Amino acid sequence: MDFIQIAKNAKQVSLKIAELETSVKNKALNSIAEAFKTKKNEIFEANLQDLEFAKTLLNEGKLGKSTFNRLKLDENKMRDMIQGVLDIAQLDEPIGKVLLKRELDKNLILTKVSCPIGVLGIIFEARPDVISQISSLAIKSSNAVILKGGKESINTNKKIMEIINNALLTVDGFPQNVLQQVFTHDDISQMLKCDEYINLIIPRGGNKLVQYIKENTKIPVLGHASGICHIFIDESADINMASKIVVDAKTQYPSACNAVETLLIHKDFSKKDELLASLELNEIKLITSPECWDMEYGDKILSVKIVENLEEAICHINTYGSGHTDCIITSNSKNAEKFMNNVDSSGVYWNVSTRFADGFRYGFGAEVGISTNKTHARGPVGLEGLTIYKYKLAGSGQIVDDYVKGLKHFNHKDLV
């Protein structure tokens, strides 16, 4: 099928599923989880095919070790994948929420109601478990989805999608084409041009992929290209807390987008040498060159800069940061407040590791990804980020002319 037809099908079904009942959506999710349990060996087999090919690339140096690891599905990941689907079924219904109910005048009632965005285009790399996560979130939020995964995981992706769509066929009232998959690079080009049918693009992958997508589409893009997170050690920081947090933020998962990349230290912090020594003890390589202020290492490497004061730290972060997550370590609450108000990032932290920037840790139950956008959704994005709203106005024959002429008047009385 050509891409435009796929996109049209998605658009068409997106209008149908806007109204799907919660029970049908949850039945769909439970049915997917059940199918994963029954057919997990088929998935492992497909995954083995991908892994074998990937191993060749790994040995030839054409694929990184971390990409290889992300590609691999084992029993643990499968269990998490299944639990993830079941968890999303448990979340509150995000569609049809009354966000505002207002009497504009007698028998003229305005209601602002949450509704799905429409059609999502998902472009992701390596991690095949993304399919299951995004598909579940799309079902729960009544959005149609077109997925394009990385070619490294093509067999796994195909198998997972086949199992999901077969499971959905057994659910009464659940229409076809809600979840569709495309495979070629040409499909990406077409997806990015398809603003007539696709309402939101969500890229999940490295800086290059996200940057490419942002450069090449008029469709809104939800995500982050880079995660250049900072920790600022204020004059009054506790040395033990500082060391513990920086080590966690840098080494707990160095390739995560919320890992710290730059350490800013107040010039009057007296335990500076002690702190740096403790980081080196934890196998963190320290770099102090100004060319590194915008580096995202994804490794146990950390840029370090001594700053004059809090203001310089804030200014540095707002200049070189990526608006992802930045932290101050201080025992001065005034400074903490100033830092959190003035640093223009999706997450502004005080005395806590940047690694907490995550939808699950925030208690959203699931996460589409992390956004550094300044519109729509910012920070870890849960189900709410896959919704928008419409205004319903129910009247009894009112016309604007009566209000313009002063024959009638609005009373604007909130009912909810």
Add this chain to the structure above:
Amino acid sequence: MDFIQIAKNAKQVSLKIAELETSVKNKALNSIAEAFKTKKNEIFEANLQDLEFAKTLLNEGKLGKSTFNRLKLDENKMRDMIQGVLDIAQLDEPIGKVLLKRELDKNLILTKVSCPIGVLGIIFEARPDVISQISSLAIKSSNAVILKGGKESINTNKKIMEIINNALLTVDGFPQNVLQQVFTHDDISQMLKCDEYINLIIPRGGNKLVQYIKENTKIPVLGHASGICHIFIDESADINMASKIVVDAKTQYPSACNAVETLLIHKDFSKKDELLASLELNEIKLITSPECWDMEYGDKILSVKIVENLEEAICHINTYGSGHTDCIITSNSKNAEKFMNNVDSSGVYWNVSTRFADGFRYGFGAEVGISTNKTHARGPVGLEGLTIYKYKLAGSGQIVDDYVKGLKHFNHKDLV
């Protein structure tokens, strides 16, 4: 000053004003209103210059009558303009609202707080009163603004901005460069490329302008290109109500984006001929050609189509509409509900004129414009559409490693 410097100044000051106190912002607004009162004759004089030149264009047929009218500032418009500024001062503070407060674990508190978007680029045509409205909304929401008005109103625009910025100079603690103005077509090109410093573009003008902007920028655009609004007359519609509403929606202000453009009539509506006759009596020209299904007339012209049933009406609207505002006239509440759930528009109306789609009529106090976007803000956009949020996380030394290893557990307890 070159555009990039203007944009940098805007970005810089946007970080400062994120924290401005409500009292300072309201003082600024009151000071602007006061200055308008004192110096309105200067504005009228500048407006006269623009009007004289526009009259030449009008006589040469190079400018439409309605554009000419929008350009003209009289005592009434000036009073509305001043009242508009004062009204915005009265609105609730939109910044710093706590949208969520959650204990993730003991002494680990997540707060979701509303904050400004940053720098807005406003591109508008003809109506010079837009400057005052947008500037006031920007001040109240702590956003910096770069305004580019139409060349037809250049003298009025310059004068209004001069008065505003002089008024702001007298306000203690209000920084410079919050409101800046640019004038050339080249400035527009540069603004659209300036995604490094500008966070949101809001176009206020005709279809061509908005379309051009959407085609030529990666920056999110908030607005609507066209307003192809529909009214569907269901089988059970009341003829008097139908006639009254359609006449209002078409003639009360034909060039408004929320005016109706297409009338869909159920084939079994028995008073069809009577309805059409009453519309013609009200000087509405009726057109029934399929080439007109996507026409936005901006005049007393109406496309008319007979449809088989509700489903065809919904399908027609979702195919040819612009997602702006669409209405069903019916006494069947089931049909009304189906229409409002299935029509994918920012406003879905029942028995009420489409002309109600407006921020003031919805009780938002002020309006940035009307959005047909499916992300960020949809429908009439008030102050809330000029805000986003950040997550503040205050801890006491927590690290992620403890939670991953199961030494600590999240409790996710909502505090607000």
